[in-house]
Amino acid sequence: MPDRIRVACVQMTSRADKAANLETAERLVAQAAATGADLVVLPEKWNAIGDAATLHTAAEPIEGGESVAAMSEWARRHGITLVGGSITERRDGREKLSNTSLVLDTDGSVVATYRKIHLFDVEVGGVTYRESEAEEPGDEPVVTRVEDWGLGLTVCYDVRFPELYRILALEGAELVTVPAHFTTPTGKDHWHVLLRARAIENQCYVAAAAQIGETLPGKPAYGRSLIVDPWGLVVAQAPDEETVIAVELDRAHLQEIRAKLPSLANRQPNAYRWPTTV
Numbered sequence: 001m002p003d004r005i006r007v008a009c010v011q012m013t014s015r016a017d018k019a020a021n022l023e024t025a026e027r028l029v030a031q032a033a034a035t036g037a038d039l040v041v042l043p044e045k046w047n048a049i050g051d052a053a054t055l056h057t058a059a060e061p062i063e064g065g066e067s068v069a070a071m072s073e074w075a076r077r078h079g080i081t082l083v084g085g086s087i088t089e090r091r092d093g094r095e096k097l098s099n100t101s102l103v104l105d106t107d108g109s110v111v112a113t114y115r116k117i118h119l120f121d122v123e124v125g126g127v128t129y130r131e132s133e134a135e136e137p138g139d140e141p142v143v144t145r146v147e148d149w150g151l152g153l154t155v156c157y158d159v160r161f162p163e164l165y166r167i168l169a170l171e172g173a174e175l176v177t178v179p180a181h182f183t184t185p186t187g188k189d190h191w192h193v194l195l196r197a198r199a200i201e202n203q204c205y206v207a208a209a210a211q212i213g214e215t216l217p218g219k220p221a222y223g224r225s226l227i228v229d230p231w232g233l234v235v236a237q238a239p240d241e242e243t244v245i246a247v248e249l250d251r252a253h254l255q256e257i258r259a260k261l262p263s264l265a266n267r268q269p270n271a272y273r274w275p276t277t278v
Helices: 018-034 052-058 066-078 156-160 162-170 184-202 251-260
Strands: 004-011 039-041 081-083 087-089 098-104 110-115 121-124 127-130 142-146 149-153 175-177 205-208 212-216 219-222 226-228 234-237 243-250
Touching: 004 018, 004 205, 004 226, 018 039, 018 066, 018 243, 052 087, 066 081, 066 098, 098 149, 110 142, 110 149, 149 162, 156 184, 162 184, 184 205, 184 219, 184 226, 234 243, 243 251
Parallel strands: 004 039, 039 081, 149 175, 175 205
Antiparallel strands: 004 243, 081 098, 087 098, 098 110, 121 127, 142 149, 205 226, 212 219, 226 234
16 A cells, blocks of 8 residues: 555646647646656646537547547556546537546546536626536546545535535545636635645645636636645645646655544534525
């Protein structure tokens, strides 16, 4: 059981040009692997960002999809586990797309599939976002094991829903990945706070790979990819450019925090009641 793994987050600027995005991602994944990373995380919608029409054009199935095939080849070539950020997935018999995060092992096989549960239907900074116009929500939290670590999968807006992260922790997550395309208005006020909170309250590592720059006209992404430890300390942060951050995670550090400040063990689930209406 490896008690230490090296995790890297890719930060990039994706737009509507799928071929260009694949080329950039390939270069940055190679850069991440060169740091000695065991596990590499791509950002949300790394292969294509745009309006609903752009997303439908770029969408692909998991089986036989161009982006999935590329990720599979990169994982095999570099001998890494790859959390494929997210891509827009087209599924047979469904009108709407899924925002899907895949995990590929060192053989290039897909070993976990998570579909983003919480859709970003909000108004921020005078701009309206409606992910539900093109996408439908997933309905299943996912924890898998990679490099013999418990890995919980989330995507971007999910970070605002602590109940999801608590479920992942209780199902064995020691590391949670957060591929993201955070807006600048929300990012400057909430990004660090939310990621650190999810790490602190669940006493796990959090690795958030982000989009940076003007991915959409007039809608710059916040960037600042982060890796946070179970105490809530930011142990790596990306500058405002396309780049890679990497850091070694230590299971003993996590276990020590959980033993000395046993907030997970001190839960009182029999006392908790969900309101009948929210």
